[in-house]
Amino acid sequence: MVSIKDIASKAGVSISTVSRTLNHYADVNPRTRDKIFKIAKELNYFPNAVARSLVQKKTHTIGVFFGNKTNSGFDHPFFQDVISAVREVVGNAGYDLLVFTNKNKERATYTTLSKERSVDGIVLLLTGEGKKWDHQLTELQESGIPCTAIDVPLVGEKCGFVESDNFSGAKQAIEHLISLGHTTIAFIGGDEISKTSFDRLRGYQQALMDHKLGLDPTLVRLGYFIKEKAMEETRNLIETGKQITAFFAASDEMAMGVIEALTAIGLRVPEDVSVVGFDDIREAAYFRPALTTIRQNKYKLGSTAAEVLLKIIENTGPSSCPVVLPCELIVRESTAACSRRE
């Protein structure tokens, strides 16, 4: 491997001169500058990023953490777009992405792994189950490592987070259903710990209250963002005998599960019961019936998470966190006017 030293000896100058030249310092004679650049090109030189990082304490690398369950990384239908956006904007700023695989490391945390690798900042892309590690999260918040997350409320001087307006999104969904004449609406929520789940539940309740439709606690169930669990809960819900005419699921995957369970029972969607999902993952448009859902702007979610992170890292401008992005109701085929006569 050809180093700065080789160039120096070939050019008859010191390594510090070579370094200053290559980094475009002003105090170097044009003649020697040209010579050094010429030799560098001849020798096919390129700098060693590792050595540079060691002294500069800057790696031009952004760390990425996924949850470590399956279906929670690149193959997650929601995160694939946000990670794509993150890559785009950090790339334009000159950073590469280090995806932590964090396997077989016992006592490792986000913080220790980040410090070991000396990444300049990190973005957290956690699914439901990953968010419960608050001890890790508080450690991170206090660590001083620049970090942003999607959906998980990080607070701290070097922290930021961005999320969709889950409250309003859920509210929109329910209002859509109400405008269609539905009055008995079940909610398949996420979990009991994430802010995301909580906000969507609140939106559901608020919309119901706004329209003077009573809240029936037995109508809200937890699906933990898992399709199978959602199927199970819809079966349970139907078995209660209540005349439920619409379901709102806190994710598209669960909505698909709801529809699948409903269909298995013999109920037609949307003729007999309407269902709306949340997220607008790719499959939602192709599913049959095509899902009516609340679209999250996944690309924007990722890009602003990255932008906020870069601001924190480079200390430019106020962080203005959290950022909350609007959702959009996408009406497709899984919702229809309520058929049940009062």
Place this chain on the structure above:
Amino acid sequence: MVSIKDIASKAGVSISTVSRTLNHYADVNPRTRDKIFKIAKELNYFPNAVARSLVQKKTHTIGVFFGNKTNSGFDHPFFQDVISAVREVVGNAGYDLLVFTNKNKERATYTTLSKERSVDGIVLLLTGEGKKWDHQLTELQESGIPCTAIDVPLVGEKCGFVESDNFSGAKQAIEHLISLGHTTIAFIGGDEISKTSFDRLRGYQQALMDHKLGLDPTLVRLGYFIKEKAMEETRNLIETGKQITAFFAASDEMAMGVIEALTAIGLRVPEDVSVVGFDDIREAAYFRPALTTIRQNKYKLGSTAAEVLLKIIENTGPSSCPVVLPCELIVRESTAACSRRE
């Protein structure tokens, strides 16, 4: 940042002893060993991977290159599963993933970027347009950097590649169509440079010849793996007036385009014309009509690419390259018996 030096001074030993201790060398007294570990824990020490990499010339990092067009990275419907698999197996082996964003670097190549970052190996995930950079590829093959690729035929001592059995896959697709009674089958291929495209074309031709159905060159068109191009070509094909009863597209995205174009013209799928795709991306199952397609084992593609790479890096076992994985015909709704009477 607490370093090995801090531990050394606090323990009253030299830094080399600390290093040897932490790396579990044998020649260190149990008493000092315990003391050093205790202090390390107290000080919340963890090693600096950058410094270690500098001396060891090993980063425990696998580089990943995507094409730099949009829809060719994480958001590519095909690669999301393979990158997921790559992450899984390299993670188990103790490597992290460095995703190159390679923006705004003018003269950078796969080779120079990899050497700059000192990654231990790389995997290439290129879409059609990316594969034409053969000067970059030959440079890489000669560089001695361990590398594997999906679908692009890398040869060299430190290179490997894995692909699906595109020839047999295409052959299966056509045979399925033939068994359904189709005799006039159009082919919407990929491009004119990639091996993948070429093999699928060969499979198409071979199947036709095996069944004594003549080859009509005007029935094969290039869609460049782009939906819109595929739509255009199907329109062109229909306008020729030939009684085409089936289309075979070299990718699911193109197959969807074909169906869309057909539907726009007023032709029904599969009643009037059958179409089969290639890949079996997620959307294929949800699309309507659900796509009959040739499934590539995307996870296996990624995992064996990673396994081969690790073998090359760690010099264990023969590389046995290329690896070619079988495809599987998935019959869904977009194909049916030929309705046209002879």
Place this chain on the structure above:
DNA sequence: AACGCAACCAAAAACGTTTCCGAAAATAAG
């Protein structure tokens, strides 16, 4: 008492950079 052999540890070089500081050379000012 002398020797050999373990066991244990310290010193120092090395990895490839950046960067601070000061020195030499060149130029300008007096």
Place this chain on the structure above:
DNA sequence: CTTATTTTCGGAAACGTTTTTGGTTGCGTT
């Protein structure tokens, strides 16, 4: 022709490790 000022460059420390080499120390053996 001296002095002051700029321009240009080299020396050396520093970043945090690993790894080689060799040196003590202590012990058991003759």
